[in-house]
Amino acid sequence: MEQILSGTLAQFNEAADQIGLADEMRDYLTSFKTVFQTQFPVEMDDGTMRMFEGIRVLHNTARGPTKGGLRYAANLGVDEAKALAMLMTWKCAVVDVPFGGAKGGVAVDPRAISANELQNLTRRFTSEIIPIIGPDKDIPAPDMGTNPQIMAWIMDTYSMNNGYTIPGVVTGKPLALGGSEGRYEATGRGIVDVTEEHLRAEGGVDGRRVAVQGFGNVGGVTAKLIRQAGAKVTHISDKETALHHPAGIDTAAAYAFVQGGGTLAAWREQYARDVEVVSADSVLTADVDVLIPAAVETVLTEANAAAVRAPLIVEGANGPTTPEADTIFRERGIVVIPDILANAGGVTVSYFEWVQARQFQRWSEDRVNQELQRIMARAYQVVSARCPTGTGTCTLRQAANWVAIDRVVEALTLRGIYP
Ligand code: NAD
Numbered sequence: 545m546e547q548i549l550s551g552t553l554a555q556f557n558e559a560a561d562q563i564g565l566a567d568e569m570r571d572y573l574t575s576f577k578t579v580f581q582t583q584f585p586v587e588m589d590d591g592t593m594r595m596f597e598g599i600r601v602l603h604n605t606a607r608g609p610t611k612g613g614l615r616y617a618a619n620l621g622v623d624e625a626k627a628l629a630m631l632m633t634w635k636c637a638v639v640d641v642p643f644g645g646a647k648g649g650v651a652v653d654p655r656a657i658s659a660n661e662l663q664n665l666t667r668r669f670t671s672e673i674i675p676i677i678g679p680d681k682d683i684p685a686p687d688m689g690t691n692p693q694i695m696a697w698i699m700d701t702y703s704m705n706n707g708y709t710i711p712g713v714v715t716g717k718p719l720a721l722g723g724s725e726g727r728y729e730a731t732g733r734g735i736v737d738v739t740e741e742h743l744r745a746e747g748g749v750d751g752r753r754v755a756v757q758g759f760g761n762v763g764g765v766t767a768k769l770i771r772q773a774g775a776k777v778t779h780i781s782d783k784e785t786a787l788h789h790p791a792g793i794d795t796a797a798a799y800a801f802v803q804g805g806g807t808l809a810a811w812r813e814q815y816a817r818d819v820e821v822v823s824a825d826s827v828l829t830a831d832v833d834v835l836i837p838a839a840v841e842t843v844l845t846e847a848n849a850a851a852v853r854a855p856l857i858v859e860g861a862n863g864p865t866t867p868e869a870d871t872i873f874r875e876r877g878i879v880v881i882p883d884i885l886a887n888a889g890g891v892t893v894s895y896f897e898w899v900q901a902r903q904f905q906r907w908s909e910d911r912v913n914q915e916l917q918r919i920m921a922r923a924y925q926v927v928s929a930r931c932p933t934g935t936g937t938c939t940l941r942q943a944a945n946w947v948a949i950d951r952v953v954e955a956l957t958l959r960g961i962y963p
Contacts, residue, residue, distance in 0.1 A: 551867065552627040559945035569953055576626060577610075578602040580648070582672045586665045589658050598669045600648035602682055603629040606955040609680055610646035611636060611715075611891060611898075613687025614694075618653040625649070631862070632891070634948035635884040639923045641895040644952075646682050648673075654689045666694050670701040677702065679712030679902065685894050686716040696721050712901035715894035724897035726912035727890075731860070732765025732838075733913060734889015736773055737920035738881055739834060739858050742928070750774030755830040755854065756795075757781050758839025759802055762860045762887065766838055767795035775834070779827045783839070785809040788822045788830070829853060837864035844869040852878060859883040874939055882941035884948065885927055892919050 553574060560570050580600045585593045599622055602610040612632040625647045632645025650669050654662055676682055686695055695714045699721060702713045711722040719725070726733070740748050752775045756767040759782040771777045776792035785808040787793060794816070801811040812819050828835065828843060829851040837843050838860025844852065849872035857873065858881045859865065865873070865880060873880055896912055899905075907915075931943035 549623040549627040597651045599625045601625040601629040602646045603633045604644040608642035610682040611643035612646035614684045615649035615687040616654040616689030620651045637948035637951040639888040666697045667701045670698045692718040715897040725909035727893045729765045730893035731762045731890035734920045735766045736769045737917045741921045741924040752833040754834045755779035755832045756836045757827045763838035764799040768799045771795045779830045781827045782808045786822045786824045786827050787819045789819045836860050859886045882944050885944045
């Protein structure tokens with residue numbers, strides 16, 4: 545996990561070199577406002593007490609309060625939280641929502657404890673981080689291993705400690721507690737919006753052949769919505785199964801089945817016998833117009849980058865492309881729409897949820913989707929203007945980093961140093 549921090553810093557330093565960032569600003573932006581670590585007790589169901597380790601890292605507050613997920617994962621470490629917090633700063637800046645980046649969580653496998661223990665752990669961890677979170681300070685959200693129920697417990701614990709209901713302290717809440725319409729689909733929808741914008745001059749996504757790796761929140765929704773937009777999704781996969789159909793797969797039906805608790809293998813078995821089972825690797829190397837890795841990190845590597853046939857890769861997952869693979873794609877003229885731009889739809893609708901919470905408003909799903917489309921399209925335009933395609937002198941990843949760093953530096957410079 546140390547690797548993720550060194551990789552994130554290396555990417556930042558490369559972008560900083562390219563825009564000639566002053567050393568003092570470089571120091572500032574590779575520093576962290578708060579690195580909070582706590583060890584706290586939880587009473588388990590059998591009456592015993594167990595200690596857990598919690599982390600919350602706030603990277604930078606120049607553009608506003610910090611925002612980022614809380615993950616519950618057995619191997620969570622502070623370097624991972626630092627790297628992901630920094631990436632959130634850049635992601636928020638790219639889509640121009642008024643937040644800095646944060647990340648954190650608890651080192652725990654949530655599947656290894658009971659629902660009651662999970663609630664005890666969440667409420668105690670929340671009380672530990674109360675001094676640093678808040679709707680004007682730092683606003684957690686779900687991430688790996690956490691969900692809307694956990695956000696509800698955090699909101700309740702925070703509110704109880706303040707004496708009144710404060711829905712703006714977290715996003716990703718259940719709808720009944722002020723969660724936003726459209727939040728669940730936001731990341732996938734944003735991916736489709738950005739892809740549409742990139743291909744606009746050549747007719748958009750309509751009729752394109754698409755391969756999507758991963759069929760969870762990001763991959764499943766993307767596969768469903770891009771098909772709705774007219775694309776032909778020829779390849780999909782989850783952890784166990786990869787599927788292919790040259791005429792396109794009914795991803796809406798497959799996704800509805802998976803959301804009901806099924807697997808892609810079971811869906812094919814019951815409803816789509818004409819869909820062929822293929823090897824996992826063949827999704828990444830499929831002969832398609834658009835490849836969307838939307839499962840896990842570092843799937844596109846030195847080992848398979850030369851075999852990728854799609855001319856366009858849209859990063860749905862965080863960090864699916866290694867730096868080595870990135871270089872190969874660049875040399876081969878394959879365009880990569882980077883994660884901090886492509887999958888920023890989730891944090892964008894989290895921002896809408898926060899705005900609604902602050903104003904006690906409820907936006908319709910149509911309004912959420914329209915505002916999301918507007919923000920994603922504008923972000924794409926700003927980034928692509930920094931690196932016009934076809935010039936071969938830069939990549940959209942570099943351009944997204946330049947835009948993000950410039951925006952944070954501008955805010956820092958305008959604010960100055962206190963005192
Ligand atoms: P998820 O757990 O809902 O889904 C993950 C999917 O990937 C599942 O279908 C799983 O079976 C599949 N998968 C896992 N390993 C695989 C493999 N080796 N090959 C093929 N499929 C595999 O997770 P998610 O929320 O969809 O997140 C996916 C990625 O997107 C992660 O990198 C996450 O950090 C990133 N992301 C998520 C959001 C969000 O709003 N959920 C926002 C931004 C970025």
